[in-house]
Amino acid sequence: MSGSVRIAEIGKHVGQTVELDGWLYNKRASKKVQFLQVRDGSGIIQAVAGLADVGEQAFAEIDKLTQESAIRVTGKVVEDARSPGGHELHVTKVELVHLAHDYPITKKEHGDAFLMDHRHLWLRSRRQHAILRIRHTLVKAIRDYFDEHGFVLVDSPILTPNACEGTSTLFATPYFESTAFLSQSGQLYQEAAAMAFGNSYCFGPTFRAEKSKTRRHLTEFWMVEPEVAYMDLEGDLDLAEDFLCSIIGRVLDRHDKELTSILERDTAPLKRVQKPFPRISYDDALKQLAGIRTETQDPELKAQLAIEWGQDFGSPHETELTKRYDRPLMVFNYPAQVKAFYMKRDAKDPRVARSVDVLAPEGYGEVIGGG
Known part of the structure; x- marks a missing residue:
């Protein structure tokens, strides 16, 4: 016996008898065979328990197992192309660690409110599990990118004494005899850090007191903010482009299956995130929008695009x-009047800020803003 192993590494143990510690994700049964879907956080594997292999008493006990019961499964690892992951476990023993009672999230459809009320359990579902695994890879890719390019991580404070992006979206909190605010941005701290390190960045939670309930508004989100002491706008665009290509490439390399099979995401647009990105000025963008307004027969769209x-x-x-x-x-x-005060003005036209927004397709909008 090779001892307890993780499902993600099960392929290394073909032909061996192993132990798996996990939870019963799902099961189905016939008179002589029970098929257990066992998960351990690293993956899901099918464990096949035959009446002839485990005996009548054990077979009956396995039949009593409920969804999300904690179990220890012993069996032989075999290759099976029909099974998810290409392997399954031929069971010789199942030990009950803890029996789950009345697990609320069943196969039937559940509404968002119900799932949010049980979010601590919803994390166990394949969709939420895939999202968080992809996020894990994305966070590591971001940190790896800046580390490999000579940036120093300088954590900016979460509690700050003043606003960075406008006072209308501040969360205030009592701070002894005064008031502090949840950070909107670490930008100003990074500008100071860049004067010490040349290249610095922060990566952490950001807070905006926006009541809008859309996919473009979050009261809390994570934001990465790099700062470079000596870089022109062209270099800024190059950095943003290379950064996006790098982190998206990492996610595609490691999570194609989760994206397509579980999240049902068309990965073609992500695979097209390759250099070079199209680059146009604000003025050119206005001309394109004017052309779209002229061409469209939709009065609502025509009104929306007025600018x-x-x-x-x-x-x-x-x-x-x-x-x-x-x-x-x-x-x-962009016009300086719509950008932050710390954006450098254009030497030839002081009305213009030397700034850039990176706009993602499919209606996601701005994903990077800089200058």
Whole structure:
């Protein structure tokens, strides 16, 4: 016996008898065979318990197992192309660690409110499990990228004394005899850090007190903010482009199955995230939007796309612009009045900030803002 192993490494033990510690994800049975779907956090494997292999008493005990019961399974690892992962376990023994009672998340459809009320259990579902595994890879890819490119991680404070992105979206909290705010951005701290290290970055939670309930608004999200002491706008665009290609490539390499089979995500748009990205100025973007307004017969869209120089793009503008391209779009040189005060002005036209927004396709909008 090779001892307890993880399902993710089961392929290394073909022909061996092993122990698996996990939970009963699902099961089905006939009179003489029971098929157990066992998960351990690293994967799911089918464990086949035959009446002739385990005996009548053990077979009856296995039949009593409930969804999400904690179990220890002993059996022989065999290759089987029909099984998910290409392997299954021929069971010789099942030990009950703890019997689960009245597990609430069953095969039937459940509403969002119900699932959110049971979110601590919902994490065990394949979809939530896949999302968090992909996030894990993405977070590591982000940290690896900046580490490999000579950036120093400088954590910015979560509690701050003032606003960075505007006072209307601040979360305030009592701070002894005064008031502190949950951080909107680590930008200003990184500007100081870059003067010490040349290249620095922070990566952590960010808070915005926005009540809008859309996929483009979150009260808490994680944001990475790199800062470079000596870099022009062209270098900034190159960095953003290389960064996105690197981290998306890492996710595709490691999670194609989760993306396609579990999350039902069309990965073709992600695979098109390759250099070079199209780059257009704010002025050129306005011209494209004017052309779309002229061409469209949809009065609602025509009204949504109305914009004058000096105004920032909204969701309809960004969505229509990205429809013309098959990969992220970089729009640079925005009006200074719609950008943060720390954005450098253009030497030839002080009305313009040397800035860039990277707009993702499929209506996701701005995923990177810099300058």
